[in-house]
Amino acid sequence: MNAELGLSDQEIPSGSALDKSELETPCLLIDTEVMERNIASMADTARRLGVALRPHAKTHKLPSVARLQLEAGASGITVAKVSEAEVMAAHGIRSIFIAYPLVTPGKIRRALALHEQAELILAVDSLEGAVRLSEAAVTHGGAPLAVRLEIDTGLRRTGVPYDDAPALAEKIAAMPGLSLTGIYTFRGALLDGAPTLDLAAAGKQEGRLMADLAQRLREAGVPVADVSVGSTPTAAFAAAVPGVTEIRPGTYVYQDRMQARLGVCSLDDCAGRVRVTVVSRPAPDLAIIDGGSKTFATDVQPNTAPLLLQGFGWSTELPDAVLERLTEEHGMLRLGPDAQASGLAVGDVLHLVPNHICSTVNLHNQVWFRGTDGRYTPQPVLARGMLE
Amino acid sequence: MNAELGLSDQEIPSGSALDKSELETPCLLIDTEVMERNIASMADTARRLGVALRPHAKTHKLPSVARLQLEAGASGITVAKVSEAEVMAAHGIRSIFIAYPLVTPGKIRRALALHEQAELILAVDSLEGAVRLSEAAVTHGGAPLAVRLEIDTGLRRTGVPYDDAPALAEKIAAMPGLSLTGIYTFRGALLDGAPTLDLAAAGKQEGRLMADLAQRLREAGVPVADVSVGSTPTAAFAAAVPGVTEIRPGTYVYQDRMQARLGVCSLDDCAGRVRVTVVSRPAPDLAIIDGGSKTFATDVQPNTAPLLLQGFGWSTELPDAVLERLTEEHGMLRLGPDAQASGLAVGDVLHLVPNHICSTVNLHNQVWFRGTDGRYTPQPVLARGMLE
Numbered sequence: 001m002n003a004e005l006g007l008s009d010q011e012i013p014s015g016s017a018l019d020k021s022e023l024e025t026p027c028l029l030i031d032t033e034v035m036e037r038n039i040a041s042m043a044d045t046a047r048r049l050g051v052a053l054r055p056h057a058k059t060h061k062l063p064s065v066a067r068l069q070l071e072a073g074a075s076g077i078t079v080a081k082v083s084e085a086e087v088m089a090a091h092g093i094r095s096i097f098i099a100y101p102l103v104t105p106g107k108i109r110r111a112l113a114l115h116e117q118a119e120l121i122l123a124v125d126s127l128e129g130a131v132r133l134s135e136a137a138v139t140h141g142g143a144p145l146a147v148r149l150e151i152d153t154g155l156r157r158t159g160v161p162y163d164d165a166p167a168l169a170e171k172i173a174a175m176p177g178l179s180l181t182g183i184y185t186f187r188g189a190l191l192d193g194a195p196t197l198d199l200a201a202a203g204k205q206e207g208r209l210m211a212d213l214a215q216r217l218r219e220a221g222v223p224v225a226d227v228s229v230g231s232t233p234t235a236a237f238a239a240a241v242p243g244v245t246e247i248r249p250g251t252y253v254y255q256d257r258m259q260a261r262l263g264v265c266s267l268d269d270c271a272g273r274v275r276v277t278v279v280s281r282p283a284p285d286l287a288i289i290d291g292g293s294k295t296f297a298t299d300v301q302p303n304t305a306p307l308l309l310q311g312f313g314w315s316t317e318l319p320d321a322v323l324e325r326l327t328e329e330h331g332m333l334r335l336g337p338d339a340q341a342s343g344l345a346v347g348d349v350l351h352l353v354p355n356h357i358c359s360t361v362n363l364h365n366q367v368w369f370r371g372t373d374g375r376y377t378p379q380p381v382l383a384r385g386m387l388e
Numbered sequence: 389m390n391a392e393l394g395l396s397d398q399e400i401p402s403g404s405a406l407d408k409s410e411l412e413t414p415c416l417l418i419d420t421e422v423m424e425r426n427i428a429s430m431a432d433t434a435r436r437l438g439v440a441l442r443p444h445a446k447t448h449k450l451p452s453v454a455r456l457q458l459e460a461g462a463s464g465i466t467v468a469k470v471s472e473a474e475v476m477a478a479h480g481i482r483s484i485f486i487a488y489p490l491v492t493p494g495k496i497r498r499a500l501a502l503h504e505q506a507e508l509i510l511a512v513d514s515l516e517g518a519v520r521l522s523e524a525a526v527t528h529g530g531a532p533l534a535v536r537l538e539i540d541t542g543l544r545r546t547g548v549p550y551d552d553a554p555a556l557a558e559k560i561a562a563m564p565g566l567s568l569t570g571i572y573t574f575r576g577a578l579l580d581g582a583p584t585l586d587l588a589a590a591g592k593q594e595g596r597l598m599a600d601l602a603q604r605l606r607e608a609g610v611p612v613a614d615v616s617v618g619s620t621p622t623a624a625f626a627a628a629v630p631g632v633t634e635i636r637p638g639t640y641v642y643q644d645r646m647q648a649r650l651g652v653c654s655l656d657d658c659a660g661r662v663r664v665t666v667v668s669r670p671a672p673d674l675a676i677i678d679g680g681s682k683t684f685a686t687d688v689q690p691n692t693a694p695l696l697l698q699g700f701g702w703s704t705e706l707p708d709a710v711l712e713r714l715t716e717e718h719g720m721l722r723l724g725p726d727a728q729a730s731g732l733a734v735g736d737v738l739h740l741v742p743n744h745i746c747s748t749v750n751l752h753n754q755v756w757f758r759g760t761d762g763r764y765t766p767q768p769v770l771a772r773g774m775l776e
Binding site: 022024025026027058080081100101103104106107125126128129132152156157158159160161277278279280281282283286288290291293294295297298299301325326327328329330332345346347358359362363364365385387388 | 410412413414415446468469488489491492494495513514516517520540544545546547548549665666667668669670671674676678679681682683685686687689713714715716717718720733734735746747750751752753773775776
């Protein structure tokens with residue numbers, strides 16, 4: 001397993017490979033074969049559509065998995081934090097896009113230091129932010145900092161408003177110390193500003209908005225090369241739009257219940273399973289498992305449109321059980337007729353596909369990779385919990 | 389600061405005390421004075437009402453803070469996991485109640501090992517669980533394991549159903565290797581099975597249910613001594629019921645927005661603040677901060693009855709701003725008229741009281757304690773992310 005993932009010494013914990021029955025719960029298991037299939041599949045998509053693939057590492061938070069993505073053809077990786085970039089660079093990842101506006105002196109200083117040992121691309125979305133980066137880069141000296149301008153294409157979070165982008169891009173392009181190499185956006189599954197299940201339309205709209213904008217910028221004399229788009233649900237559709245040059249999906253590496261519900265994958269493509277134990281059976285229709293909100297992420301809530309997921313995760317063994325409520329250490333599993341008839345007892349073990357794998361990984365200090373021998377090896381999630 | 393908290397060497401990180409302006413964001417700040425006031429206040433309540441105080445360490449997850457609680461008069465601490473108990477015991481905490489049913493051989497084995505170096509109390513809530521504990525304790529030998537029976541008083545998670553308790557208690561009391569020393573419940577702010585803002589009525593009902601049950605058990609020949617109840621909102625009210633012997637509040641140590649909304653405390657009593665930086669100002673009514681769902685817990689959702697909290701946290705500087713949406717690294721702050729008039733700009737720093745401090749602490753690898761000199765010292769959250 002370690003050899004399979006090409007782990008460095010620092011990445012291997014003291015724990016040795018265990019049989020599944022020996023694993024303490026709750027824990028997060030990754031089916032390595034499924035993960036590798038997902039990695040290959042997205043790499044194929046990018047190759048077929050002629051775009052670069054720069055996966056967001058927020059899903060796995062592991063240099064070892066980033067290396068597998070690079071070996072499969074990714075041109076580099078994406079992260080959100082300087083601290084994540086530092087971990088990745090320290091473990092041999094060369095090309096890193098920090099897709100988040102860095103505006104504080106401390107973070108900018110760390111990015112400039114990292115710039116000397118890795119191929120870094122930074123993000124800007126405001127004049128103030130760009131001025132800060134430019135001044136710091138000039139003071140620091142050395143090669144200009146590659147930056148991409150983030151565009152808001154409807155999600156209303158970071159990103160310069162779409163129509164304000166040309167004016168800002170012209171100003172950034174003229175700033176010393178910076179080299180404006182591209183534009184990027186993150187939108188997810190959104191159509192005309194609203195969540196949608198129509199991924200083809202969403203991805204096409206996303207790609208067109210960005211390709212059109214890139215063209216406008218070039219006509220205005222700003223020679224942007226990279227037009228970077230795409231989340232896991234929209235990547236394939238956005239990448240098919242002429243003018244798009246790069247996709248940055250993250251979740252695809254493990255997939256999750258949300259993606260399965262979106263139709264991106266099947267539940268069998270979900271490489272991550274939370275293994276839990278039934279600790280109490282206080283009523284015929286209720287089982288309590290030893291995973292609560294410290295184990296399952298709560299950022300993707302049940303019964304929210306358009307996904308309308310039931311519960312916080314889906315049990316592969318008990319399809320009609322709903323993980324209805326969570327407190328920190330307890331999961332309340334409401335049992336349907338089949339689950340009630342299953343004879344589920346205290347001590348039984350279940351495996352659940354979490355709603356959102358990225359934020360679930362962030363809750364786990366380690367994940368367990370299934371080796372070809374069927375045994376599980378723990379890896380510390382090195383870039384977990386990085387907030388700076 | 390370190391001397392103030394009586395830290396052991398292992399608990400002190402390499403980072404030295406920093407001025408507030410030097411802190412990288414997002415980060416979690418603890419006002420040490422406010423925390424100490426909260427610790428003293430709950431200790432006074434327990435003393436005044438003649439009950440033992442056994443705080444749940446799930447809020448702070450720090451041996452150093454547990455020691456402060458013990459010094460203020462707590463009789464021991466409560467945790468949910470064997471791994472948390474191991475961390476606490478390794479840092480000198482002697483009396484630990486693991487208020488969670490341990491049903492797997494591995495966890496029971498670890499608890500029995502820990503039992504030799506700390507005064508451990510375990511929890512049971514089912515016949516199967518009790519049999520497993522009893523058999524393991526007999527095999528292991530040594531002093532009997534003190535256990536408490538968990539009672540479901542309406543929350544419908546772990547806990548034997550109320551009316552089934554006497555029969556189960558009699559069986560457990562007769563098991564070799566175990567000493568049934570008490571009963572306990574966790575209910576939170578619940579009245580007649582439903583969430584409530586009437587804490588006095590909720591606490592009184594909780595206390596009465598448990599005191600009555602203890603009396604029934606004693607009449608049936610099961611000599612339970614400890615009658616343990618109480619969350620932060622109900623502790624003072626439940627403790628006033630004759631027959632209750634112990635309270636186990638957790639949140640009170642730092643307090644949070646949820647408790648302030650419940651009327652337990654004021655926002656000024658909340659010792660925890662998430663410090664964030666504005667990274668983007670894409671529209672007059674929108675500011676993006678560098679804390680999202682990796683920084684603010686999402687288990688207590690906005691607009692949920694009966695709390696009806698607006699947003700995922702409350703900014704002390706901008707009272708009419710609502711932290712309306714979160715993605716992993718982005719917080720979308722909708723600005724009201726006053727906040728819009730404030731001139732909020734990229735790079736500005738804000739401090740937010742999180743909805744739920746316990747789960748927010750769990751997201752932070754370290755917290756920063758404010759010393760009497762106004763500088764901040766980081767402490768690694770040693771029992772953070774403990775799932776086993």
